[in-house]
Amino acid sequence: MAATSPVPARARFNITQELVLVVALAAALLVLSFTAERFMSVANLLNQGRLMTEVALVALPMTFIIITGGIDLSVGSIMGLTAILLGVFWQNVGLPLPAAIGLALVASAAAGFFNGLLITRLRVPPLIMTLATLAL
Structure with missing residues (x-):
């Protein structure tokens, strides 16, 4: 039977950081969806895609x-x-x-x-x- 090695503390820390970021992003999306009428509209999402193209091409x-x-x-x-x-x-x-x-x-x-x-x-x-x- 093979012994399983414990997850290093560094890996657990990274998962925690990523989880915090995902939760913060989801919270921001929820708040903005309810407070801004046109935030989750197709037109706004297309506009954001157009605006982010240059940044994505560099990033x-x-x-x-x-x-x-x-x-x-x-x-x-x-x-x-x-x-x-x-x-x-x-x-x-x-x-x-x-x-x-x-x-x-x-x-x-x-x-x-x-x-x-x-x-x-x-x-x-x-x-x-x-x-x-x-x-x-």
Whole structure:
């Protein structure tokens, strides 16, 4: 008969933290559902989905970076670079919108690749490297 090992205290603590967050979220949803007439409406949920898209597009890749022990501060700056380059390529240079989008994305991907290359090849901590490239 195999002996079962007890659940480590750290795992129990994490489960407790997660349970508290789930209960708090459920309580907030219940309170807002009863106090705000249109909170749980389809229109509001669709609107919230549209508003959260950019945050989700940044948060998902950042999750993997944080899990691996890195902190990437350049994400917001590269998003800003993409927006500025899109405007410059479209309005000032006069490129068609699809070409401007493509060029802005390629330039931003190159900036991210540059950061990643320096972090992996020079073995500089991601926090330090992204702080350094923010100054460029």
